[in-house]
Amino acid sequence: MSNPLDHVDQLGTWLKGADLALLELRGPGANLRLVNDGASVRVVEGEEPKSVDAPTITVGASSPGIFLDRHPLHDRAIAAVAADVRAGEPLGFLQVGPLLLAVPAPRAGMVTDVLAAHGTIVGYGAPLFVLQPIEGQTS
Amino acid sequence: MIKVLTAGALATVQDLGRTGALNLGVGTSGAMDPLALAGGNILLRNEENAAAIEIPVFPFKVRFERATVFAVTGADCAARLDETSLLPWWAYRAEAGQVLSLSLPKPGTWRATRAYLCIADGIDVPVVLGSRSTQLRGSFGGHEGRALRDGDELRAGRPNGRAVPGFGLMPPGLSLPLQADGVPAVRVLPAAEYDCFTDSSQEALWSTAWKITAQSDRYGYRLAGEVLNPRRRLELRSHGIVPGVIQVPHGGQPIIQMRDAQPSGGYPKIGTVIEADLWRLGQAPIGSSVRFIRCSWDEALGALADVRHWFANARRLVELHCGEGGGR
Numbered sequence: 001m002s003n004p005l006d007h008v009d010q011l012g013t014w015l016k017g018a019d020l021a022l023l024e025l026r027g028p029g030a031n032l033r034l035v036n037d038g039a040s041v042r043v044v045e046g047e048e049p050k051s052v053d054a055p056t057i058t059v060g061a062s063s064p065g066i067f068l069d070r071h072p073l074h075d076r077a078i079a080a081v082a083a084d085v086r087a088g089e090p091l092g093f094l095q096v097g098p099l100l101l102a103v104p105a106p107r108a109g110m111v112t113d114v115l116a117a118h119g120t121i122v123g124y125g126a127p128l129f130v131l132q133p134i135e136g137q138t139s
Numbered sequence: 140m141i142k143v144l145t146a147g148a149l150a151t152v153q154d155l156g157r158t159g160a161l162n163l164g165v166g167t168s169g170a171m172d173p174l175a176l177a178g179g180n181i182l183l184r185n186e187e188n189a190a191a192i193e194i195p196v197f198p199f200k201v202r203f204e205r206a207t208v209f210a211v212t213g214a215d216c217a218a219r220l221d222e223t224s225l226l227p228w229w230a231y232r233a234e235a236g237q238v239l240s241l242s243l244p245k246p247g248t249w250r251a252t253r254a255y256l257c258i259a260d261g262i263d264v265p266v267v268l269g270s271r272s273t274q275l276r277g278s279f280g281g282h283e284g285r286a287l288r289d290g291d292e293l294r295a296g297r298p299n300g301r302a303v304p305g306f307g308l309m310p311p312g313l314s315l316p317l318q319a320d321g322v323p324a325v326r327v328l329p330a331a332e333y334d335c336f337t338d339s340s341q342e343a344l345w346s347t348a349w350k351i352t353a354q355s356d357r358y359g360y361r362l363a364g365e366v367l368n369p370r371r372r373l374e375l376r377s378h379g380i381v382p383g384v385i386q387v388p389h390g391g392q393p394i395i396q397m398r399d400a401q402p403s404g405g406y407p408k409i410g411t412v413i414e415a416d417l418w419r420l421g422q423a424p425i426g427s428s429v430r431f432i433r434c435s436w437d438e439a440l441g442a443l444a445d446v447r448h449w450f451a452n453a454r455r456l457v458e459l460h461c462g463e464g465g466g467r
Contacts, residue, residue, distance in 0.1 A: 021305070072313055073215040073227050073247050090226070093307075098453040099460055100228070100307035 004032055004086035022125025031127070056112060059129040063101055065094030067116040067128060072100070079129070083111045084092065091129045094122070109133040140178040140204040144292040147196035149357070152262050152281035152293070154190040157270035160404045166456045167382055168272035168280065169398050171195075171357060171421030172253055172445065173262075174285060175213035179257030181454050182230050182308050184301040184461060189261025192269035192287065194254045199241045201256065203233040207295060208259040208302035208394035213308070214244035214251035214422065217459035229307035234350065240267065248313050250323075251422040259302035263294045275357070275399055303461045311449050312422070319430035323423060324349050325416040326434035326442060330384065340367040344409060348428040349393065356423055364386075369407060377405040377429045383412040384433075394422060415442035 004011070004025050006009040015023050017037045023034040033044040061067070069092045079091040090102035091111065113130035116122050143150075157170025170176040170193055180189045180209025197216060208230055211218045215227040219240045226230055233239065241254055253328070264271050264282050282291060317324045332339065344367040354361040367387045382387070384396045386406035387410075395412060396404070410421060411451065413434060423429055434442075 068216055071226050071307075072309055073249055075247055095309060097456050097459075098309045098311070098449065099456045101460075102306065 005030070008032070008034065012036075014113040015041050019051060019123070020086060020125070021123050021127075024125065026078060031090045033059065046076045048119075056107070056113075056134070057106060057131045057133060058127045059091060059106060059131055061094055061122045061124055061128055063094050064095060064123050065101065067103075067118065067120055067122045067123070068095055068100075069114060069118040077114075079105075079114075080109055081110050081114060085111060085131070091131075092116075103128055105129075105131060107131065107133045140199045140263050140292055140294050141207075141305050142204055142238075143201050143287050143289060143293070145200035145239060145240075145290050146200055146287045146291065147194065147199045148194055148285045148286065149196055149421055150194045150199060151273040152190050152264050152271060152287075153274070154261075155188045156398065157268050157272050157274065157280065158407055160268045161379060161381070163268070164402055164458070165268060165274065165277065165371050166400055166402050166437060168209045168270065168274050170255065171398055172213050172270075172418045175253070175255045175422075176257070177450055178228065178311060178453070179210050179212040179307050181258045181450065181457055182212070182228070182263070182306075183208060183232070183257055184299075184303070184339070184457065185230055185257070185259065185261050189296065190264060190281075191255045191257040191262060192293070194241060194256060195252060195255075197241055197243045197254075199254075200238060202236065202238050204292075205295075206232065206234050208232050208304050209239070210368045211254055212257060212308075213240065213255040215247055215249070215254050216241040216244045218242075218254075226307060228310050230302065232304040241319050249310060250424060250427065252460075253422055255358075258295050260296035260298050263283050263296040276401065281357065283410070291398045301461070306460060308453060308457075309439050311453075312418075314447070314449065317416070317419065317432070319432055322428050322430045323419060324430040324432050325419050326413045326430040326439065327385065327410040328436065328439055329350045329435060330411050330414060332369075332375075332407035335369050335371075335407060336387070336409055337368050337370055340365075340369075340409075343367065344431055345433055350428050351423055351425050353425055357397055360395040360420060360423075361399055362393045362395065362465060364392070365392060373407045375407060377403045380408070381411075382406045383414060383417055384408050384412040385412065390444045397421070404428050413442055415438040415439065 025032040085105040109131040153170040156167040218225040267280040278284035347360040349364040
């Protein structure tokens, strides 16, 4: 079977061509993350780029869609900055036509930043939230 | 199986209605907000006409005696599963023994009054004259032909294992807004006796707001507004009527026939609320106002096609989402 690592250049070209922010492939032994920042496509090693002082998690869009920070029937954001969330709880939503998908918190923690504006169209992998995990708690 | 712990009042089992029995003198019944019912069934991948519980009075509380996937659609009534807050219009899994509580709907981005508890595979009650809807006047259909009471137990249909928790639907009410001068509106076809009303009454029908009075329920909505006068006194024999018909009795204050209306009446009919807009009335709070927008036969059919298109699209996307193992 062909190894995706042999085709990084081709995948990068496609990523740029389709204007997608992120391509993520996960296998049993390896993860491949290709990040397209508009100027270039690069391979990012490991899980997420993390700062040493504040180990935060960036939560990205699991699907392209319209980012909503609140349920359409509610008038307040479900997880504003400084909100404490439990693992699996929705931080926001992605609207795909009549469908509403959750953006779940990967771990328990505190929302330290909301990176997308309510009602904007986001692509797959677009960063939406920054989460400061609570020590010792995992999903 | 679910057990009703707090029934509130007038909660009933409803599907999309008992059509085709008007000739037997049997009204249509069915959900006052058929969009909320159909939306719930799409969300749970149920058959289109599966029955659910319509809840107009709160609090309402049930216990799930078996694990099931469910959704609460219609009005956002701050649902809780045990102590956990739930999202409206969202598919959740309840474990056996968990209690679902619904509270009074809060005026949010969409003013609605009726909630629908939809469960995977639908509520299994006997089909009478082609429908599971409760026929309150005739005391048949639904659960023992009556509103639910504390302690009632309801079974789900034959499990098909298709429901997937963990996602939601946009409430269609938000994508199909309709107002006239900032007042919620419904489209109306002029009815048989429209021309028998004075010019000023015809004008008032279209240009003034109508208040939904406290004498409004599943049978009909009594409205308050300008007095509608016929050109001369009208005496009619009783004739067939359907939900949506706007009758004008002698006092000149209109009555809109709703889902539990009797199938005949003798008052003059000034208009008919189109089928595609009846759900808007079904969710309109008592005390609120409604405007009538005149529409043509073709526009009425077009409005129904828009609603069907919304459902077909929603069903397609739900199937795509669930088919791709999207539910977690």
